[in-house]
Amino acid sequence: MSRDAWSGKDVLSILDFSRQDLEQLFAVADDFVERPDSVEKSLSDRIVATAFFEPSTRTRLSFSTAAIKLGAKVIDLSPEASSVMKGESLPDTIRMLESYSDLIVMRHPSEGAALLASEVGRVPIVNGGDGSQHHPSQAMLDLFTIKRLKGRIDGLRYAVLGDVRYARSATSFLYGLSKYSPRVVYLVSPEGLRIKSEVKATLDGFNLETQQVEDIEKVLDKVDVVYMTRIQKERFPDPNEYERVKGSYKITKSTLANAKDAIVMHPLPRTGELAYDVDSLPNAAYMEQARMGVPVRMALLHLVLGDRKR
């Protein structure tokens, strides 16, 4: 299988990868999960820089762990990034980091920041989330988790719940689904958090049809996967609107009573929209999802930066 799609490339959006590319990633990740003792140090003598201009514990630490497990060293700009670096232009910061490292994993609040970085930098840029649309490695691990738990991604029924407007994990997940053939995709979100028209247009262009529904109760017994997101206060222009909607889309043990087949996914952290009493149900897939962060990011780093074919 060709590694041309990955080797030395930037990873800015899951839209830039074909279904075949993703399947290649999943095969490597699967191998890392199933045979952890046979992992080669394919990144030894490589340095991975993490630069998080917005806090992110899971993404930063799981990329760091993934890099370490492949033998790379990690340098971290993040503490400064959130304060000191604000006076410097992003291109200057990226040029500095590429003097020190072989690959940069970055997160940034602004849409297009990773693209800008990739235009400046000579080393591969991995987008650990920017703006409200792109978080490709999250979408990759989400799809991988579904494939492992349900055996496939095609033909399933999905509900994406909560903030489908501002949550980059939700948008990226939908972009990822557009590479596959779901049976149906319900979007369940309050009026102020519905999908952006340009995102909808992009999905239409990939022939991914979505159906807007008002009430999660109406579709919970009709789906295989519930993909939840945190409703993030900081993305709301109006805090009153946030207060009004935040409780509306909560999943608890009782709401899942008739949803035997649905696995519940959530990129975490959760802040109330996903009750702790769900943790012990067989529906709960979010801990397994979190665990898949490391092998999927290992596979990504290996394919982009690993020296030899696997």
Place this chain on the structure above:
Amino acid sequence: MSRDAWSGKDVLSILDFSRQDLEQLFAVADDFVERPDSVEKSLSDRIVATAFFEPSTRTRLSFSTAAIKLGAKVIDLSPEASSVMKGESLPDTIRMLESYSDLIVMRHPSEGAALLASEVGRVPIVNGGDGSQHHPSQAMLDLFTIKRLKGRIDGLRYAVLGDVRYARSATSFLYGLSKYSPRVVYLVSPEGLRIKSEVKATLDGFNLETQQVEDIEKVLDKVDVVYMTRIQKERFPDPNEYERVKGSYKITKSTLANAKDAIVMHPLPRTGELAYDVDSLPNAAYMEQARMGVPVRMALLHLVLGDRKR
């Protein structure tokens, strides 16, 4: 000697370890001190996570150093822990970290936080301090230092000075002493900082008798070990009370004039209660004590996580 007491176990409190267990730890630590060049990389390909929800330079850095010296890699949640993570439940954070690591060293302001973490987690939890009672690795290195400097722990005369109520290092040290047979243990503290009744009851249960005294001057020439603690402002319910007592229990070169045999210990950092003119006296043991942090924590990590018997 059996490693059952240590291998794969949580290290939550020094009370959970027997005298024999501690002696086993000290033997390994002694070996690390005496033969630094023969240290095996018994933790290679292991990842240790540090998660400090309360700042701690010495404990965090000495555990990191210990892990590194044994060949492990370290990932650190700490910068985020003190700010970003406040919205997430401790169990969710621990479940995340155990996806990434083989052992978690944590510090937390709340009593029982490490125990809660150990109930959630599948990887060993090492308590780097929680609440006001438990800081087991500190007590272990304190006892180890005494053993090296005085040749024994039994039969010596001890004074624990300062904050015996809120300082977890003092309480843990007393818990550690309860595994041995000191000749006498004086507690020297102002009224508002005296030992908690439940701690006293625990010590009584282990047959460790303590004597409350008001004035350090009265016992300084009668002890072998003075164990000082910082009087920490943040543990006082009333700041006026703090101002009143903070200077009362200060050790200087002149207060030590008649205390030729006493070694002075302090977990550091100091904030005025231990004068700099003590540094040049033979009594000063706190720098040696600080240096023992790395070998004792190496021994702890090695016994809990090391692959092979030593």
Place this chain on the structure above:
Amino acid sequence: MSRDAWSGKDVLSILDFSRQDLEQLFAVADDFVERPDSVEKSLSDRIVATAFFEPSTRTRLSFSTAAIKLGAKVIDLSPEASSVMKGESLPDTIRMLESYSDLIVMRHPSEGAALLASEVGRVPIVNGGDGSQHHPSQAMLDLFTIKRLKGRIDGLRYAVLGDVRYARSATSFLYGLSKYSPRVVYLVSPEGLRIKSEVKATLDGFNLETQQVEDIEKVLDKVDVVYMTRIQKERFPDPNEYERVKGSYKITKSTLANAKDAIVMHPLPRTGELAYDVDSLPNAAYMEQARMGVPVRMALLHLVLGDRKR
């Protein structure tokens, strides 16, 4: 060639090193640049501590990267250093760090902090900048960059532009030049930012003559090297004075129109005094300068701490 000037030594000021010492450093750095694949892990099993009591992304990360590339491990006090450690004396902090590490790279706002640390510590101290005069590794990489780009340091014409009073990089650069024989050194700075008399006296003592000029335009076509510095607001006693002078010494594409031969250097980050339209000119040397940070710091660490002769 002797390594006595470097092996095990503190690196506090470039003034402490002879021209021959610097040439030795440059030879090693040159080798690291030209033959990156043949770099030996001369610091394996060594631990380098970074302790930045003042933020510095470039210096901290490039020293970390340099240490890693030589096989060392890095522990970092920096996040705490800027907040938590303020209550502890510098000597106590240094004594702690030397228990954990083989070499300490530190930055501190106070003049003489690195010297104080070196008097306390038994491990080598590398000054990553203290006060307004000393930042030796910056000056070393600056000179090295000039040597690579211009083939020599002697006989060239220099202009040092901007803050010649408070910017430690500018002062250290002049101290470095004093080991060589420039043809002329112009200092171009507004009245409030002129060279301190004691710095001038030191340069005079090394027979480095400088000429104060008012206007960069008058000398731009007469120099080979323009060394710029950021005009740092925090170093001004009076903010009004800062506002008055900050724009006066800006370099743009148009100001360089008649300066074909001059390379433009800047320690970065820039904050307006160096226009982005300069980046594409052949004059721009500051990105190459930034890239030389890692090999020069590798050479420094290797000479101070490396086990074997190179």
